[in-house]
Amino acid sequence: MTPSGPPPPALEMRGIVKRFGATEALAGVDFTLSGGEVHALLGENGAGKSTLMKILSGALHPDGGDMRLDGRPYHPSDPGVGRRGGVAMIYQELTLAPHLTVEENIALGREPHRRGFLRRTEVRRKIRETLDFLHHPEIDLDARIAALGMGARQIVEIARAIMDRSRILVMDEPTSSLTREDMDRLFQVIRKLREDGVGIVYISHFLEEVKEAADRFTVLRDGRVAGAGRIAETSLGDIIRLMVGREMNAFFPRTGRVSGDVLLSVEDMKGGAMALPVSFDLRRGEILGLAGLVGSGRTETLRTIFGLDPKEEGSVRFAGKHAPSGKPWARIEAGVGLLSEDRQGEGLALSLSIKDNLTLSRLRPYRRLGFLNDSLRRSAAAGWIDRLKIKSTGPESAAGGLSGGNQQKVALARLLHQEADVLLLDEPTRGVDVGSKSQIYSWMDRLAAEGKGLLFVSSYFPELLGVCDRIAVFHRGTLVAVRPADGWTEERLLAAATTGKAS
Amino acid sequence: MKRSARLTSLINLMAPFLGLILVVLIFSLMPEVQSRFLRAGNLKAVATQSVIVALGALGMTVVIISGGIDLSAASNIAFTSVIVAAAVNAGIPPVLAILAGVALGGLIGLTNGLLITKLKLVPFIITLGMMGIARGLAKWLAHNQKIDAPLSWINELMAKTPHPPWLLLAPGVWLMIVLAIAMAVVLRKTVFGRHVFAVGSNEATARLCGIRTDRTKIMIYALAGLFCGLAGVMEFSRLTVGDPTVAVGLELDIIAAVVIGGGSLSGGAGSILGSMIGVFIMSLLRNGCTMMGWPNYIQEIIIGVIIVAAVALDRLRHRA
Known part of the structure; x- marks a missing residue:
């Protein structure tokens, strides 16, 4: 349905089903992401966005459907497998340890070592390269996270996510705690990553910002795909209609009420x-x-x-x-x-x-x-x-x-x-x-x-x-x-x- | 449904009792001590030995139910025992000396409560600091030595044989019993008691329900301080001197008694009856072990095991 060229897409999710007890959180969702594109995933609270992304990361297991990374089958058993497969997540609430330094945070859990001894020079070089690549060489490797602003923390989070060359980056509400200035810096980084061929899933409730950042969009509603397309060719009003278009079936009693003093x-x-x-x-x-x-x-x-x-x-x-x-x-x-x-x-x-x-x-x-x-x-x-x-x-x-x-x-x-x-x-x-x-x-x-x-x-x-x-x-x-x-x-x-x- | 709920609550009530019965059973079956252990005279002595820890535990139970801790309890006891001794020594009438001791104990508790709520620091830190401060004050006041005081009727409060023999138990023991009943009623039947449980169970909910949580906490620590003051009076009564180095580490015995009796260090659970049983389990063990001629370290090991076992059993019971 969208032109994505002859090579297989970076990520392909087909007919994903997920049930929690009697409720069907996802009822056969298709989602594709090419390298070098920013794909906005939209929908109201409870539409199934986080469930779909948790399945992608390996935190949840689907009850049906198929996933492929670069055409190869992908069935992550836990988020560690997902990360090694090249899928990195950046969550709404940042996951950095505030008492540790930038270097320690980025290297956490994958410190290169020789017989148990850290090889710090090598780590620091790699981190420097990553931050330079993100156009943020000003971030001090020895600064404690608690001393950084929200925007800089976001960059550190991204650096951690891409340092081992992730092919797919999921950003869940990345701007909810950022100032306008930090947001612009973030968008620059997103463009840079896109040029580098990284596929980005961008989840946000702020539609104007989605217009600014994304190439394509998919709208989820009640666990199904309500619509998808190119952002540039779709109006905000159309997207909102796709997100909302639901039958009103709840019953709201209303007796004759009169407003008083x-x-x-x-x-x-x-x-x-x-x-x-x-x-x-x-x-x-x-x-x-x-x-x-x-x-x-x-x-x-x-x-x-x-x-x-x-x-x-x-x-x-x-x-x-x-x-x-x-x-x-x-x-x-x-x-x-x-x-x-x-x-x-x-x-x-x-x-x-x-x-x-x-x-x-x-x-x-x-x-x-x-x-x-x-x-x-x-x-x-x-x-x-x-x-x-x-x-x-x-x-x-x-x-x-x-x-x-x-x-x-x-x-x-x-x-x-x-x-x-x-x-x-x-x-x-x-x-x-x-x-x-x-x-x-x-x-x-x-x-x-x-x-x-x-x-x-x-x-x-x-x-x-x-x-x-x-x-x-x-x-x-x-x-x-x-x-x-x-x-x-x-x-x-x-x-x-x-x-x-x-x- | 109703029946099983009632049965569960009965079991909950009985569980600390079972521990007490077990301890009594073990020693009364030991041929070496069986003849002496269950004698009225011995039990009387155990009761008297329990008074100080029991009074401390009455306050500590309230503190622990509210989700707090009072590490300054033992220092407070030493401090007030010195105060009472100094007062008696200075010729102040015994009634006033006792009142001064209890009031100053309450003042230390009040200070704890004010610091905890106004500085918004955890009780562990504040009372850890107060533990050192009160101990230091006691030594300073006593010029780092024991204060001798002339004998007065205060010393009869903890006498092994009470003065009018028809009392059967030392006046301090009676006081302990009356106060324990009073505190049980306060915790179960009064508004203050409900507020203590609410603050300990979930402080945010308590605030949401309009409980003045700060004021409640200040009252809790002040009350605990008053009980320490009274325990200090009993300490002086027992020793007949004011000793600033007495009762070191006793706060841990007090806390252990509350915990053995079902008090939860995360707050919201505990009872006076349970804590009193905890006190008696520990004193009976000490008494029995001494009679057996077992060395001190054996007692320490046994009590350590009992603390861990009691809490583990409690956890198991609540999960079921």
């Missing part, structure tokens, strides 16, 4: 982890969606409102009142609750019981002179287990033993039990089965109908469009636009989240 008002608020200040209002009876890519500042906004991240600028007001202390306990007293995106690491105390997890944020009703009435607590927990249909052996069973969906229901039940007025929900349906999902949607609707205000962070556009009254879109730390939900479509959300411009 302003409940939460955020003005020029900037937290320690946020790039730029943001302003918006949340009204009673309203669900306000926060859309954007991972790392675009949505989670940081919620955490700053809740006082988990320090607020540096601006103000947060609840129901017109200034909220002086920014600590989470004061927020909870002001009627705010947060559901963490990190259910296991932060959301729940896994070794404690459902009863403890559920009641921890509001022990007051069970307290008399500092003592807790345990039977009252148990029956309250049992009530919520019943209402949310949490599958468990009872209020005393440990939260860690529940399935993901049921754990999430416990975390949600805590906010309900807390009787929070403002609910900050960070990816409440992530990793949750379909049945639990629709239950969570209907609870959200019910809470809004009761006059509470909900901030809803999600990376899944259909649920934002289905559940929210208004949607705000974030792009690289800035709030691009806030509009009523019917002023958005999936295409528009995706365009605003990936380009930073609302249409």
Whole structure:
């Protein structure tokens, strides 16, 4: 389908199938890469990009399909085999050891030696050559990684990947932590590698950057190839349509909700982890969606409102009142609750019981002179287990033993039990089965109908469009636009989240 | 389902007991000591010998459940024993001397808590530093020698035969029992107790649920310090002098007792009953080995094995 000349392509993947339990993550994917081309692999979260690349690296084994490198069969049993076969991966989160030097990092795991003694002169010469080749001779071999900027670290990572002459380089979101200047330097390196005949798979959510860097593209959607072609001949709009074009089949209940007074008002608020200040209002009876890519500042906004991240600028007001202390306990007293995106690491105390997890944020009703009435607590927990249909052996069973969906229901039940007025929900349906999902949607609707205000962070556009009254879109730390939900479509959300411009 | 859950919790509760029963059984079957080991007099002596470690373990249990550690416990005990001796020596009434000892022990714990939360350093480092500081302060105060003090009723707290004989056990033993019950209630039945478990199980969750984690931790270390202060009073009562070099390494015995009793060094698990059983397992072993005439090093080896075995068994049980 694409002209790639008479020699076999550098990489050929045919009919790749991968199943996780009952779900088919990849349902027969074809992907080819020639030497000297940059091939963008695109798709929404969960489309199957990382699964496909993990199969390429050898970290996962396919359930079907065939892979060839330069026409020869390639079946890596683990990433080490993949690397020796000439396939190098550069992951989103850099994998360098910060305390070691540039030289030590690049040489790590393949130090040339003679009878166990390092041959440092030879290593250093090879590293110098590689860095010169990348046009970055200024990087000091003896500098510690921790002392380098993100851009230089990226170059070191690439140097490590290409030093043993990799033929195929996979770059997963390489620019997500780079400044514009570092990005330009990275693109120069990519062009240099392409001239040298290296095939590059380029994964990114930032479509404009893909336009700049890539030659060809393949779009994955729900584990299948939705389309492929040459970047120069395709418009951004067409690519977005390929990524999104999905049937809407989830059910989003919506009772007659009326937005009331302003409940939460955020003005020029900037937290320690946020790039730029943001302003918006949340009204009673309203669900306000926060859309954007991972790392675009949505989670940081919620955490700053809740006082988990320090607020540096601006103000947060609840129901017109200034909220002086920014600590989470004061927020909870002001009627705010947060559901963490990190259910296991932060959301729940896994070794404690459902009863403890559920009641921890509001022990007051069970307290008399500092003592807790345990039977009252148990029956309250049992009530919520019943209402949310949490599958468990009872209020005393440990939260860690529940399935993901049921754990999430416990975390949600805590906010309900807390009787929070403002609910900050960070990816409440992530990793949750379909049945639990629709239950969570209907609870959200019910809470809004009761006059509470909900901030809803999600990376899944259909649920934002289905559940929210208004949607705000974030792009690289800035709030691009806030509009009523019917002023958005999936295409528009995706365009605003990936380009930073609302249409 | 319910039945098996109840059975599991019963087994969990019984497991440290089984260790205690095993130790008692072994020594009561040894022909050499069988006649003396289970005698009331001997058990009384064991109880009295356990008081200092037990008081330390009451505080340490709370600290360990919260995911922390207090390495300064033994130094704190030596420090407060010197304080009490100096106070009695200076003619201060015994009640006030005791109060001063307990309060200063609490102050050291409070300092630990403040440093841990304000400097945001791990408890291991802060209390390691405090271990040296408190020990040094004790030696400085005592001019590097023992402080003699006139006998007072404080010394009867740890007497082998209690003063009014109807008490049966030394007043210190009774105090230990009452405080252990009180602490068990605090941990299981109060808001503070729930907060301790929550902080130890997952500090991020605790913060998310509006628990003032810093304040909770400061209270935990201050409480542990108070118990060390009281243990220091008992140390003085037992020795009748204030000795700044006493109880070196005792913090490890205290930690071992908590760990044998099911306390998890990663936090979130532990109980007062378990820790008290841990204390008695160790003192009965020491007592039995001494009676057998076994050298000190044998005791050390046995206790070392027991610590590792207890934790390994605990791990196994939780996995099942």
